[in-house]
Amino acid sequence: MAVREAPVDLPGLQPSRGQPFGIYVHVPFCITRCGYCDFNTYTPAELGGVNPDGWLQALHTELQLAAARLDAPTVNTVFVGGGTPSLLGGERLATLLNMLREHFVLAPDAEITTEANPESTWPEFFDAIRAAGYTRVSLGMQSVAPRVLATLDRVHSPGRSAAAAREAMAAGFEHVSLDLIYGTPGESDDDVARSVDAALDSGVDHVSAYALVVEDGTALARRVRQGELSAPDDDVLAHRYELLDAQLSGAGMTWYEVSNWSRPGGECRHNLGYWDGGQWWGAGPGAHGYVGTTRWWNVKHPNTYAEMLAPGTQATLPVAGFEQLDADTLHTEDVLLKIRLRQGLPLTSLGEAERERAETVVAEGLLEPAGDRLVLTARGRLLADAVVRTLLG
CATH class of the missing domain: 3.80.30.20 (tm_1862 like domain)
Known part of the structure; x- marks a missing residue:
């Protein structure tokens, strides 16, 4: 990345x-x-x-x-x-x-x-x-x-x-x-x-x-x-x-x-x-955006932000930095975010080893199958971050 x-x-x-x-x-x-x-x-x-x-x-x-x-x-x-x-x-x-x-x-x-x-x-x-x-x-x-x-x-x-x-x-x-x-x-x-x-x-x-x-x-x-x-x-x-x-x-x-x-x-x-995988433009001081496989963040201070966009100047996007997300990072974030939703994480989002680890998490009562998805149980919601760490290995 x-x-x-x-x-x-x-x-x-x-x-x-x-x-x-x-x-x-x-x-x-x-x-x-x-x-x-x-x-x-x-x-x-x-x-x-x-x-x-x-x-x-x-x-x-x-x-x-x-x-x-x-x-x-x-x-x-x-x-x-x-x-x-x-x-x-x-x-x-x-x-x-x-x-x-x-x-x-x-x-x-x-x-x-x-x-x-x-x-x-x-x-x-x-x-x-x-x-x-x-x-x-x-x-x-x-x-x-x-x-x-x-x-x-x-x-x-x-x-x-x-x-x-x-x-x-x-x-x-x-x-x-x-x-x-x-x-x-x-x-x-x-x-x-x-x-x-x-x-x-x-x-x-x-x-x-x-x-x-x-x-x-x-x-x-x-x-x-x-x-x-x-x-x-x-x-x-x-x-x-x-x-x-x-x-x-x-x-x-x-x-x-x-x-x-x-x-x-x-x-x-x-x-x-x-x-759930949507994309957005982040506008304003310190805002973050995500389009395609690019995530970026704007300069933080409102004065610097305004100076970069001032009338009469060669205005440029007020970007402080960006990162290109590789496949591993995109996968990690997909699991991290979708597992938090009531609709759950699609099994197709997991690799073979991750599905095997998911069986352990289900046995522990933190996830439950719902058709072709895995959904956090009430106890699993309290430990959502730990569930993600286990799934990703």
Whole structure:
């Protein structure tokens, strides 16, 4: 697998026919930095130059360059993530979507998602983005327990996430998701149960739930290192996952990926593209893309990004590096990602030795056959990474 790590131009790109194609847009702006977050985001104090309008202008240039590099793929999904896309406001998000339509062909049934933080949304915001053509909203809830929100440095009130979800649905959004985090130091089983209840009571059709990970370089990591907070315990995380799964399943939501549950039709098609072999263009500072057998990543800082795409310059794609994925890497990622899906991993994806190892995993109760596929059991979902390691040998 060849890796290039300097600002470079991409090799020829040819999307694979018959696979879904998406566009991911990274919005790098946040008002404050949550203590657990290691995403490529910047607060106003950390930005010396570019503002949302300058970023949007640079993004427009990148999308124009991207369209010129691709053979006019039909875009099935769009995902605007971050960061805090809702900080852009409804008018800028509408402009962003119009820029995509200017340079790409969006499928008539395209799923168009934006993430949003509850504290930067209001009814008129949801009305505006729904009218612009967005079809799905993903809101960060994390928890309804005040002490958990405080530990995570979340600034919204405990009830604001569910209220924002209801506002989105009142604006006409059929697909609304709430994201939860479990395993925060000081959290109790009851905190988790109440958070799930609040998400379900809001009426959303999708819930994501992620175990807290202490990432190096974050404020949370420093607090754990200094002994102020305890690190998440693996057994506790497994127990909380089981609680979440039982509660969501009991309310009629079905898991379709290890960390995601939905009602019928509520699955996030864009994320399914990541897990099931789809391809996408990643636009914006630090965004990653994957087309053909090429994966690349953009320069991280918004100021550098804007400089590379500035008007009056010989604009170039803001690529920091890329890698060409060989057959072994593609196979590893195929197993790693597809095993996480409820639809399971096709047996045809495994070689003879891997199928023999799969029989051992089935005997251990971590996988179960489902026709010509292998699907994680409830216990297997807790040990998905170990299952992959065993299969690959």
